[in-house]
Amino acid sequence: MTISSSLNAGVMGLNVNATRLATISDNIANSATYGYKRSDVDFSSLVIDQGQSSYSAGGVRATNYKDVTSTGSLISTGRSLDIAIDGNGMIPVTNFAGVSQNGGERDFMMVPTGGFSADEDGFLRTTSGLYLLGWPTDAAGNVENASRGTTAGLQPVNTSIGQFSAEPTRNLNLGVNLPADVSGATDPYVLPIDYYDALGLGQSLSLTFEPDTSVGAAPNSWNVTVTDSAGDPTVPVASFGVTFNGNTNGGSIASVTAGAGATYDAATGELAFAVEGGPMNAFIGRPNGTSGLTQLGTSFSPYDVNKDGSPVGDLQSVEVTPEGFLEAVYNTGFRRTIFQVPVADVPNANGLEALGNQAYTTSSDSGDVYLWDAGDGPTGNLAGYALMESNTDIASELTNLIETQRAYSSNAKIIQTVDEMLQETTNLKR
Numbered sequence: 249m250t251i252s253s254s255l256n257a258g259v260m261g262l263n264v265n266a267t268r269l270a271t272i273s274d275n276i277a278n279s280a281t282y283g284y285k286r287s288d289v290d291f292s293s294l295v296i297d298q299g300q301s302s303y304s305a306g307g308v309r310a311t312n313y314k315d316v317t318s319t320g321s322l323i324s325t326g327r328s329l330d331i332a333i334d335g336n337g338m339i340p341v342t343n344f345a346g347v348s349q350n351g352g353e354r355d356f357m358m359v360p361t362g363g364f365s366a367d368e369d370g371f372l373r374t375t376s377g378l379y380l381l382g383w384p385t386d387a388a389g390n391v392e393n394a395s396r397g398t399t400a401g402l403q404p405v406n407t408s409i410g411q412f413s414a415e416p417t418r419n420l421n422l423g424v425n426l427p428a429d430v431s432g433a434t435d436p437y438v439l440p441i442d443y444y445d446a447l448g449l450g451q452s453l454s455l456t457f458e459p460d461t462s463v464g465a466a467p468n469s470w471n472v473t474v475t476d477s478a479g480d481p482t483v484p485v486a487s488f489g490v491t492f493n494g495n496t497n498g499g500s501i502a503s504v505t506a507g508a509g510a511t512y513d514a515a516t517g518e519l520a521f522a523v524e525g526g527p528m529n530a531f532i533g534r535p536n537g538t539s540g541l542t543q544l545g546t547s548f549s550p551y552d553v554n555k556d557g558s559p560v561g562d563l564q565s566v567e568v569t570p571e572g573f574l575e576a577v578y579n580t581g582f583r584r585t586i587f588q589v590p591v592a593d594v595p596n597a598n599g600l601e602a603l604g605n606q607a608y609t610t611s612s613d614s615g616d617v618y619l620w621d622a623g624d625g626p627t628g629n630l631a632g633y634a635l636m637e638s639n640t641d642i643a644s645e646l647t648n649l650i651e652t653q654r655a656y657s658s659n660a661k662i663i664q665t666v667d668e669m670l671q672e673t674t675n676l677k678r
Contacts, residue, residue, distance in 0.1 A: 250304055255666040257305035261659030264310035268652050275640045283361040283606040284638040285314045316597040320637040328567045332361035332636040335628020337591035340381040340402055347379055351400035357607040358592045361636035370408025376605040380405040382587035389585030396619045405587045407566050414448025415558045415582050420530040423552025428545040430459045437548045445525030448560035452477040468492040478524035486510035486521035492543035499543040501533045558582040570629035572622035590619040591627040
C-alpha cells in the first residue's frame with residue numbers, strides 16, 4: 249500500500265542524508281590535510297511503476313564520489329622536495345613492497361601532492377610511506393625509451409646514485425688578443441688552461457702561439473699548438489694556423505687552417521680536437537667576427553678565457569623543475585639530472601579509487617593511466633617547494649551541514665507521520 253511505501257521512502261531519506269553527513273564530516277575533518285580531495289554525494293530518485301489509481305513512493309539513493317578534478321591552492325613550504333601538481337594530473341608513487349618489485353608487479357598509486365625526503369637507502373618517500381616513481385636518466389641526463397601507456401618502466405627514485413658526480417670539461421672559450429707588432433718578440437706566447445677530466449681530476453692544456461715567419465707565409469699569420477698534461481706534454485694533441493685581417497677588418501680572423509688532430513668549423517667558430525679524457529671543442533672565433541682570437545695593436549691578452557666542467561662534488565640537495573626533472577645539486581655548483589617524474593592522467597579522474605594517505609589507483613570507471621611530460625597535454629607543471637592544500641571549502645561544508653540536518657529532520661517527520669496514520673488505522677477496530 250502507498251502508506252508503506254511512504255515509510256520506506258522516509259527510511260531511505262534518513263540513510264542517504266546520513267551518508268551525506270558522513271562525507272561532510274570527512275571534508276571538515278580534513279580541511280587542513282594537504283592533498284585531500286573532498287567527498288560528495290549525488291542523490292537520485294527511485295521510480296516504481298505506478299498504477300492509475302495509486303502512487304507508491306520509490307525513495308532515493310546516494311552515490312558518493314571524490315571530487316578529484318577540483319584542485320586546491322598551492323602553498324609555499326621552503327622545502328625543495330615538497331612537490332605538487334600546478335593543474336591537472338597526479339604524481340606517481342608506490343608502497344614499501346613496490347620498492348623491491350618489478351615494474352609490472354608493483355602497486356601503482358597516484359597522489360596530488362607529497363612531501364618527500366630520502367630514507368636510509370636514498371629512496372624518496374613521504375612520511376606516510378609512499379615512494380616517488382620516475383624514469384631514470386643516462387649520463388647525459390636524457391630518458392631513453394620511456395613508455396607512456398604503461399607504468400612498467402617507472403622506478404623508485406633513489407638519490408644515492410648521484411651522491412658524487414663530476415662534469416668533464418668539453419667546451420672552451422678562447423678570447424685572446426695577439427699583438428699586431430711582433431718585431432721585437434723572441435719567445436712564443438704560452439697560455440695554460442686548467443680543465444677537468446672524466447674522473448673529476450684537474451688537468452692542464454698549454455696553447456703555444458708563435459708568429460709564422462716561414463718563407464711564403466701570409467702576413468699576420470700564427471701557428472698554434474695544443475699539448476695536454478694528461479698525456480705526453482711534449483707531443484701536441486692538436487695544431488692549427490690562423491691568419492688575421494689587417495686594417496680593413498680590424499684584426500679579426502681571416503682564415504683558419506686546421507692541422508693534425510683538429511677540425512675547424514667556420515660557421516660556429518669552433519675547433520674540435522681530442523684530449524686524453526675525451527673530445528674537446530674550443531671556440532676560437534668566426535672569420536671576420538669580433539670575438540675569439542684577434543690581432544690588435546696591444547700586448548698578448550687572454551681577456552676572456554673560460555671553460556665548463558667541475559671537479560668531484562658532494563650532493564647537497566635535490567630539486568624538481570617545472571618539466572618534472574629531478575636535478576641533483578652539488579657543492580661545486582654542478583647540477584645533474586638523475587630522474588624524470590612524469591604526470592599521470594586518466595580519462596575520468598573522479599572515477600579513481602580512493603586509498604589511504606590521499607592516494608588513488610585506477611578503476612574500471614577511471615580508465616587507464618597515461619604518463620605525460622609535466623606541462624604537456626592536459627597536465628600541469630610540477631611545482632617544487634610547494635604543497636597542495638585541501639580543496640574543501642569550510643563555508644560550503646557548513647552550509648551543506650545545515651541543509652543535511654534539515655533534510656534528515658524532514659525525513660524523520662515522514663516516519664513520524666506514517667506512524668501516526670498507522671495508529672489511526674489500528675484505532676478503527678476500537
